[in-house]
Amino acid sequence: MDKKKIILLALLVLCVAALAMLPLVIEKDSTLNLIILVLLYMTLASSWNILGGYTGQTNLGHAAFFGIGSLTARLLWINGMPFFLSFLAGGLVAALLALLIGTPAFKLRGVYFAIGTLALAQILNLTVSNLFPEMSYNPALADYELVPRYYLFLGLAVLTIGCASLLVNSRWGLGMMAVREGEDAAESLGISALRHKLLALGISAFFAGLVGGAFAYYHVSYYLNMPFSPEWTFDPMMMAYIGGQGTIVGPVIGSVFFVLLKQLLVWNVGEYHLIIFGTLFILIVLFLPGGLIEGWKKIQNLVHHRKTSSGTGGFSKKFGSWLHWPQPKKG
Amino acid sequence: MKFRTLIITALLLMSIILTSCKAATETPVATEPPAEEEVVATEPPVEEEVVPTEPPVEEEVIPTEAVIYPPAPEYIEIGASIPLTGRFGSLGSQVKVGYDYAIADINAAGGVYVAEYGTSIPLRLTAYDDESDPTKAVSNLENVFSEQEVVAYLGGAASGMHAATTAIAEKNQVPYLGVSFAWWNIHQRGYEYLFSPFPKSPDQARDIFLALNEMIPAEQRPINIAVFQEMTDWGNELGGLFRADAAPAGYTVVYYAEYAPGTTDFSTLILEAQAAGANMLLGMPTTPDGIAIVKQMAELGWTPQFTMLVRAPDAATWAEATGTAGDLVTMFAGWHYGENFPGVAELNAKHQAEFGRPSDILVGPAYACVQILADAIERAGTLDRDAIRDAIGDTDMMTVIGQVSFNADGTGNVLNPLVQWQNGEMQLVWPLDQKTADFIFPAPPFGDR
Numbered sequence: 001m002d003k004k005k006i007i008l009l010a011l012l013v014l015c016v017a018a019l020a021m022l023p024l025v026i027e028k029d030s031t032l033n034l035i036i037l038v039l040l041y042m043t044l045a046s047s048w049n050i051l052g053g054y055t056g057q058t059n060l061g062h063a064a065f066f067g068i069g070s071l072t073a074r075l076l077w078i079n080g081m082p083f084f085l086s087f088l089a090g091g092l093v094a095a096l097l098a099l100l101i102g103t104p105a106f107k108l109r110g111v112y113f114a115i116g117t118l119a120l121a122q123i124l125n126l127t128v129s130n131l132f133p134e135m136s137y138n139p140a141l142a143d144y145e146l147v148p149r150y151y152l153f154l155g156l157a158v159l160t161i162g163c164a165s166l167l168v169n170s171r172w173g174l175g176m177m178a179v180r181e182g183e184d185a186a187e188s189l190g191i192s193a194l195r196h197k198l199l200a201l202g203i204s205a206f207f208a209g210l211v212g213g214a215f216a217y218y219h220v221s222y223y224l225n226m227p228f229s230p231e232w233t234f235d236p237m238m239m240a241y242i243g244g245q246g247t248i249v250g251p252v253i254g255s256v257f258f259v260l261l262k263q264l265l266v267w268n269v270g271e272y273h274l275i276i277f278g279t280l281f282i283l284i285v286l287f288l289p290g291g292l293i294e295g296w297k298k299i300q301n302l303v304h305h306r307k308t309s310s311g312t313g314g315f316s317k318k319f320g321s322w323l324h325w326p327q328p329k330k331g
Numbered sequence: 332m333k334f335r336t337l338i339i340t341a342l343l344l345m346s347i348i349l350t351s352c353k354a355a356t357e358t359p360v361a362t363e364p365p366a367e368e369e370v371v372a373t374e375p376p377v378e379e380e381v382v383p384t385e386p387p388v389e390e391e392v393i394p395t396e397a398v399i400y401p402p403a404p405e406y407i408e409i410g411a412s413i414p415l416t417g418r419f420g421s422l423g424s425q426v427k428v429g430y431d432y433a434i435a436d437i438n439a440a441g442g443v444y445v446a447e448y449g450t451s452i453p454l455r456l457t458a459y460d461d462e463s464d465p466t467k468a469v470s471n472l473e474n475v476f477s478e479q480e481v482v483a484y485l486g487g488a489a490s491g492m493h494a495a496t497t498a499i500a501e502k503n504q505v506p507y508l509g510v511s512f513a514w515w516n517i518h519q520r521g522y523e524y525l526f527s528p529f530p531k532s533p534d535q536a537r538d539i540f541l542a543l544n545e546m547i548p549a550e551q552r553p554i555n556i557a558v559f560q561e562m563t564d565w566g567n568e569l570g571g572l573f574r575a576d577a578a579p580a581g582y583t584v585v586y587y588a589e590y591a592p593g594t595t596d597f598s599t600l601i602l603e604a605q606a607a608g609a610n611m612l613l614g615m616p617t618t619p620d621g622i623a624i625v626k627q628m629a630e631l632g633w634t635p636q637f638t639m640l641v642r643a644p645d646a647a648t649w650a651e652a653t654g655t656a657g658d659l660v661t662m663f664a665g666w667h668y669g670e671n672f673p674g675v676a677e678l679n680a681k682h683q684a685e686f687g688r689p690s691d692i693l694v695g696p697a698y699a700c701v702q703i704l705a706d707a708i709e710r711a712g713t714l715d716r717d718a719i720r721d722a723i724g725d726t727d728m729m730t731v732i733g734q735v736s737f738n739a740d741g742t743g744n745v746l747n748p749l750v751q752w753q754n755g756e757m758q759l760v761w762p763l764d765q766k767t768a769d770f771i772f773p774a775p776p777f778g779d780r
Contacts, residue, residue, distance in 0.1 A: 030477035033470045130591050134564045135494045137520065144502055220498035222465055223491055231464070263470075266459050271415045273460065 019154055023147045032150050036218065038259045039153035040211060043160045045236040045243070045251035047207035052237065053245035054168050055200040056180030057106075060233055061117030062208055064124050065094040067228030069209025071128060074216035074224065078139045087152075087213035094209020095202045102198045109183075118233075125228035132224040141220060149218045156214055160207045165248050167203065176200050180246075242284055244293030253292050403448035406455035407714060409434075409704070410475025410505075411485040414492060417463025421646070422488035422511050422693060429690075429697025430456055430485055432681055433705075443705045446712030454705065461487065465495035472499045481505060482714045483704055486527075488693070490514040490565055497525045506720040508704055510665065510696035513641070514565045518740040526723050528699055528735045528743035532565070535663045536572030538747045539613065539639060540580030542761040546770045549581075553636040553773070557586040557609035559600055559616070559624065566615050569641065573613050585609050592617060597627050605633040615641040621660075622652050629656040629777040636773035637661070639749075645692055650755035655780040659771055661751045666695035666732050667759040669767035670748065674698075674731045692750075692757075699730035 023032060048062050069090035076086035101120060108116045138144060167173045175196045178186040183193045212227055235258070236251070243254025261280070265273035288294045411430065414423035434454045437443060442453040457479050461468035468487060475481050476499075484500050486493055486509020493512045500507035501522050508526050515531040530538075543552060556577055560570030566589075574584050586607035588600045601624075604612065612635040616624055621643020628634065639661045643649070649657050668679050668689035675690075678698060682690040707722035708714065727736040733746040749761040751770060758768035 028477035030470070030474040033473045037466070037470060126591065126593070130562055133562050133567065135491070135517075137494075138498065141498055141502060219466065219495070220469065220502070221494045226465065226491075266467075266471075267474075271460055274416055274462070 016154070016158055020151070023150055029146050032146050034259070034263060036146070036150055036153050037263075038256055039150075039157040040215065040218075041236060041239055041259055042252055042255040043153070043157045043211040043214075044208060044232070045239040045255050046157075046160045046164050046248075047204045047211065048233075048236045049240045049245055049247075049251045050164055050167065050176075050207075051197075051200045051204040053240055053247070053250070054173065054180065055176040055197055057197060057200070058111075058114045059117050059201075059204070060114045060237075061119070061121035062204075062236060063228050063230060063232035064117070064121040065098060065205035065208035066212040066215070066232045067121070067124060067128065067225070068097055069094040069212025070216045070227040071132075071212075071224055072209070073213030074136055077216065078136070083217055087210065087217065090213030090216070091206045091210035094212065095206040098201045098205030099198060102201045103194070106194055106197050106201075118230075121228060121230065121233060125225050125230075128228055129223070129225035135221055136224050138220045144220065149214070152214050152217060153211075156207075156211055160211075161248065161252065163203070163207070168248070172196065172199060238281065240291075242281065242291055244291030247291075247293050250291050250293050257292065398449065400449035401447070403445065403450050403452050404714070405452075407443055407445070407452050407708060408475075408479040408481045409454060409456045409483050409485055409701075410472060410479055410481035411456060411458040411487065412461045412468040412471035412475075412492075412496060413458050413487040414463040414468075414489065415460040417461075419463040419487070419489040419492060423460075423463075425691040425693035426486075426488050426511055426697040427458060428682070429694040429699075430458065430701055432678060432694070433698040433701030436677075437701065437705050443708050445708060445714060447714065454701070456485065457481070458485075461492070463489075463492065465492055468492055468496050469499050472496055472503075476503050476505060482708070482716055482719060483508065485697075485700055485704075486510065486512075488512075490517070493517065497522060500524045505716055506704075506707075506723055508700040508723070510700060511693050513663075513665075514568065515742065516564065516568055518742050522741065524720055525741040526703075526737055526743070527741060528703060528730070528732065528737075528745050529665050529696055530663055530745060530747035531742050532569045532572055534747045535569060535641060536576045538663065538749070539573075540576060540582060542749050543637070544580060545763065546761060547772055551773075552581070553611040554582045555585045555607070555609045556582055556611045556613055557600075557604035557607065557635070558584055558588070559597070559604075559612065559614035560587065560589045561615055561617075561620070562589050562591050569615050582611075590620075592620065594620060595623055597624050598631060601628055601631050601633050604635075605631070610636045612638045612640075614639070614643075616643045618643045618646045618649070618652075622649075622657070625653050625656040625660060632777065634774055634776045638774065639663075644750075644752055644757075647691065650752055656777060658752055658754065658780065659774040661749055661760070663747055664692045664750045664757070665747075666692055667748050667750055667757070667765075667767070668692075668695070669759045670695070670731075670733065670746070670765050672731055672733050673729060678731055695731045699732045699735060702730045703728065703735060 019035070022035065026032065044062070044066060048059060051057050051059050072093040073086040073090035076089055077083050105113060105116050168176070175186070175191045176199070178189070178191050179193045179196050187193055215227060239254035239258045240251045241254070242257055243252065244250030262273065262277055265276055269276060284292070290297070413427050414420055415427060434456050438453040442451040444451045457475050459471040459474070461471050472484060482505070484496070484505050484507040486496060486507060488511035490512040493509050493514070494517055497507055497509070497517060501524055504524060506524050506526065508528070510527060510529040512527065512529065513531050513535060515533055518525065518527070518531070556573070558570050558573050560566050570587070574587060577584050586604045586609050588603065590597065590600060614624065621640045624640065638659070641662050644657065644660050644662045645664060646652070668675065675695065678695065679689040682688065682694060703723060703726050706728050707719050707726060710725070711718040711722040724737055728734070736744045738744065746762070746765070748759050748765060750757050751760045753768055753771060760766050760768060760770040
């Protein structure tokens with residue numbers, strides 16, 4: 001590992017440490033709330049990215065896994081199970097659901113897979129709204145504290161991004177990317193497309209389920225079908241696209257950009273915020289189809305070209321695996 | 332690679348250590364169904380009982396010895412999260428107009444007198460759009476609590492939104508005034524800061540039979556009821572109350588069916604209700620579901636003599652969307668621009684000038700929330716939240732929605748007007764002393780309209 005990678009990792013550790021220290025210096029719940037939303041979407045977008053970005057399977061039913069994790073954790077928790085066990089159960093149930101529906105779902109390809117997953121989320125949304133029409137209240141509102149929730153979301157975001165990074169840099173990750181680039185070609189090279197897609201779906205759903213469980217712990221009162229609603233699919237997906245899907249930092253940047261910018265617009269321009277945000281989103285898609293990461297890479301390339309002429313390597317060459325798709329190692 | 336793995340593992344360990352999760356300390360208590368005995372009857376407003384609030388007179392407040400007041404804040408800060416976009420956007424927009432009009436009127440009159448500071452202070456509302464998303468609504472309320480240090484919250488619209496935001500009000504111990512929700516159950520959770528000057532399910536179930544018995548001679552009453560109950564918590568609450576209140580009032584529920592929100596085919600329910608001999612339909616559908624119900628009733632040729640769909644016809648586009656099928660349908664609107672209380676004419680004039688029509692049905696109740704809050708602050712004489720909460724609880728005042736007082740659970744004792752769509756216009760038909768048009772009964776068959 002070269003010196004610059006060590007510096008980058010040290011910076012990441014410092015960032016996480018700074019975030020961990022935040023509740024000690026910030027007393028306002030509003031700031032913690034905002035960061036919680038950023039961390040929630042960061043985790044959800046990163047989990048979507050494992051299947052959507054790295055394996056090339058556009059999953060429009062991510063809300064199903066978020067929702068089932070939330071439902072499982074909330075029901076177990078309010079019925080007396082310790083929260084941490086309920087939380088883990090949420091992730092496991094989501095992964096189990098993913099594996100159950102994965103095999104038939106992956107018989108569909110492209111847009112049909114996307115429609116199939118969207119249908120799954122909608123079916124679960126309607127089923128849960130019919131089975132559990134009552135509002136779910138936080139059973140211990142008087143003891144509600146934001147700080148433990150904040151650390152839960154922070155830990156989960158770090159865990160998800162860390163695992164995603166490890167996965168995509170592993171042999172399995174390379175197989176997933178090979179499937180994304182060409183399923184038939186990958187099969188011809190002996191890579192089982194179904195096995196790799198199932199693995200990606202299972203891991204993606206597991207983290208979505210975990211963050212659903214964290215949501216169940218965080219939210220004071222809500223209808224249990226609410227986490228199954230389509231925005232829990234489309235918002236994280238937009239974040240991954242805005243930041244740059246198929247990269248580790250893309251969903252991170254996208255979620256920070258999406259949540260903070262949207263909130264700033266809500267606070268400052270009132271009901272016009274959706275028009276302005278929508279316009280910005282269209283501009284990004286038009287001019288930076290690879291997301292904000294692409295903009296960054298364009299700048300880096302510009303710097304790289306100038307430095308190459310003076311004999312210095314570029315940034316993206318040093319930190320390639322964090323900014324774009326890792327390349328298979330030769331030999 | 333090994334180094335990176337090491338770093339990531341360290342991060343994971345740290346995150347696990349930092350994650351301190353608590354178990355639930357208490358099991359949620361099952362909610363008891365609303366009992367008739369607990370419902371406090373809404374008294375019609377009696378003009379003679381109204382004690383007009385005198386504007387504060389400086390000379391009466393300042394004692395003979397010179398008193399040095401603390402410096403007054405520039406504004407009395409109020410916060411709100413309102414669904415201005417998304418599925419509840421049409422409701423939230425009405426609510427926002429009501430708040431804005433009331434604050435403008437109160438500030439134009441000099442603001443609210445606060446004895447603690449010996450002066451009048453203008454109100455300032457910081458309201459953010461939550462896109463009809465409860466998670467964003469929670470974030471918005473936390474933000475106005477931290478940044479503006481609000482003394483009170485004003486609610487948004489719709490039960491699901493209120494359920495999320497009232498919990499935040501309770502957590503932050505900030506008085507909360509909200510309208511546009513008839514859900515009674517939320518008031519039974521022991522919340523101490525929640526107040527709602529808006530008719531609730533028990534009022535609606537009781538008043539529908541009161542109104543019919545008052546307006547229709549005994550021998551002509553449609554006594555066989557069909558209830559189409561939406562499978563939601565509020566639908567369950569109101570449907571159960573219809574069933575419980577029918578028999579004591581002389582009615583019989585001959586058909587009772589549940590359906591999921593978003594149902595598009597109601598033909599089975601309609602045909603079964605017809606077969607059961609029902610001549611009155613009670614329901615609480617959303618607007619799309621309500622439109623589907625009346626259109627399919629017309630197609631299948633079942634015309635109940637009386638139809639009340641509590642929520643669906645509140646959309647301004649009801650008449651346009653349903654045509655003659657939606658005519659003569661009734662609902663409890665919460666308020667109507669035709670009510671003859673002080674301030675309603677001025678409110679309508681202002682709304683007419685800005686939007687080209689009299690006030691929408693949620694404008695009045697929202698306006699009243701600000702009237703109640705201003706009155707409570709003035710009576711409390713301080714900006715202390717608990718004192719304001721107590722003063723709101725003691726409210727007994729005339730507003731644009733009539734006389735308002737509160738029960739111990741925060742539900743309001745307010746007028747509950749019944750409106751009926753007549754030739755594309757929403758007319759107030761009950762209480763009779765407030766009516767803008769005569770009640771039309773029985774509804775003629777769809778084919779004869």
